[in-house]
Amino acid sequence: EIVLTQSPGTLSLSPGERATLSCRASQSVSSNFLAWYQQKPGQAPRLLMFGASRRATGIPDRFSGSGSGTDFTLTISRLEPEDFAVYYCQLYSLSLPFTFGPGTKVDIK
Amino acid sequence: QVQLQESGPGLVKPSGALSLTCAVFGGSISSSNWWSWVRQPPGKGLEWIGEIYHTGTTNYNPSLKSRVAISVDKSKNQVSLKVKSVTAADTAVYYCARVQMVYYYMDVWGKGTTVTVSS
Numbered sequence: 001e002i003v004l005t006q007s008p009g010t011l012s013l014s015p016g017e018r019a020t021l022s023c024r025a026s027q028s029v030s031s032n033f034l035a036w037y038q039q040k041p042g043q044a045p046r047l048l049m050f051g052a053s054r055r056a057t058g059i060p061d062r063f064s065g066s067g068s069g070t071d072f073t074l075t076i077s078r079l080e081p082e083d084f085a086v087y088y089c090q091l092y093s094l095s096l097p098f099t100f101g102p103g104t105k106v107d108i109k
Numbered sequence: 110q111v112q113l114q115e116s117g118p119g120l121v122k123p124s125g126a127l128s129l130t131c132a133v134f135g136g137s138i139s140s141s142n143w144w145s146w147v148r149q150p151p152g153k154g155l156e157w158i159g160e161i162y163h164t165g166t167t168n169y170n171p172s173l174k175s176r177v178a179i180s181v182d183k184s185k186n187q188v189s190l191k192v193k194s195v196t197a198a199d200t201a202v203y204y205c206a207r208v209q210m211v212y213y214y215m216d217v218w219g220k221g222t223t224v225t226v227s228s
Contacts, residue, residue: 045204099157100147
């Protein structure tokens with residue numbers, strides 16, 4: 001079973017700053033099957049990125065994704081007030097179709 | 110625009126069974142998508158429960174497989190989730206989501222429904 005680890009657990013930043021979120025897999029995975037979601041309190045998760053670097057429909061270009069193998073990154077170039085939320089990475093694999101990371105909370109410093 | 114809506118009892122007794130439905134609006138349950146259930150205990154992260162294709166083929170999280178059943182009703186354009194022998198650990202917000210094949214991500218989510226297991 002592949003385990004996803006996200007770091008940091010909490011990221012305290014100010015609006016306008018750059019956010020760099022990490023998602024690490026316990027073994028090498030295909031970047032095609034790595035997705036990122038944003039979740040705000042009381043709301044369902046919202047798809048941000050799929051295929052590690054492909055933005056979902058309607059997602060602003062301040063969000064970008066990268067990575068391969070075991071290390072993946074979600075970057076928010078300049079934080080807007082609406083970006084403060086929890087972010088989850090998700091992996092698809094044949095052994096356990098869907099695995100989520102524990103999440104990174106981006107909060108206001 | 111496809112929308113998903115979960116529904117079901119908000120309170121279930123311990124050792125009982127939890128039954129939820131997910132209605133699909135604005136699209137067909139028989140499209141080329143899998144339909145997943147995901148849950149989130151209070152204050153915790155997301156846990157994938159299982160998925161179903163319109164043919165009835167299912168996949169389950171091994172940690173829940175012995176207690177979970179997902180079914181599809183094409184006439185009603187909905188999928189259902191049943192979890193038996195529930196405990197307080199099954200208290201969570203339950204979401205259904207549409208899975209896009211090829212890259213296997215969840216692009217449409219319902220708003221979720223809260224289930225509390227308590228006597």
